């Protein structure tokens with residue numbers, strides 16, 4: 001069974017929607033016919049520029065994805081959502097042998113890993129109630145290869161959890177998508193020192209719109225992402241994507 005869920009005519013929610021890739025996804029969804037997008041952000045005022053641009057098609061909702069209660073409270077007021085994009089994420093340069101590794105791992109796992117689980121647990125039942133829908137997780141090329149930082153470890157963990165969600169949510173007809181951007185021109189891209197090779201965040205949005213229509217699980221969004229995706233393709237198709245009965 002191959003699930004697809006085109007964005008046209010759908011109601012979506014995007015975490016971290018006020019800037020960077022999240023903002024581009026809101027814009028891309030509306031350009032491709034989404035009827036309403038909840039901009040799930042820590043500070044609702046930060047989504048005002050999107051409201052100014054798109055009017056009542058954008059509805060800001062307060063959500064700190066690292067706080068389970070905040071995520072649950074947001075889910076209570078967004079019960080009509082059909083497409084959830086968990087995009088919010090954080091980056092620090094710290095590597096495993098650096099001073100400050102404990103603080104860095106707690107911070108990044110708190111948002112990039114716990115946050116994903118909080119969002120999936122709060123919105124899985126809502127997607128089921130609304131007929132299945134789609135759950136999109138913004139992972140990274142750093143989910144596939146460690147770039148000498150604990151951020152990569154957090155994105156490997158979120159990718160692993162995305163695979164779990166794919167299997168777990170298939171039974172309720174939810175399409176699950178794992179997106180693997182390379183260097184993208186956002187505040188995080190600058191913080192990571194990627195300006196010279198970074199590509200526009202709209203490319204990530206366009207790739208998600210296409211994947212919702214095609215039902216692809218692994219999504220590659222830019223030059224480096226596609227290069228790594230080609231190298232990974234055989235393992236992805238033959239090992240990651242098939243459901244394997246173990247034990």
Ligand SMILES: NC(=O)c1ccc[n+]([C@@H]2O[C@H](COP(=O)([O-])OP(=O)(O)OC[C@H]3O[C@@H](n4cnc5c(N)ncnc54)[C@H](OP(=O)(O)O)[C@@H]3O)[C@@H](O)[C@H]2O)c1
Nearest residue numbers: 016020021042064065088089140181183184186187188189
């Ligand atoms: N840029 C890249 O090169 C790149 C490459 C691969 C993957 N990614 C992934 O793409 C996603 C978006 O990154 P970006 O480049 O757009 O980063 P960004 O420009 O730094 O934006 C990060 C977004 O996440 C939000 N956020 C952070 N912590 C949050 C929390 N606890 N609760 C809710 N929202 C929170 C931020 O909100 P505030 O404004 O409130 O801080 C902001 O909207 C992340 O998951 C990142 O790991 C990025």
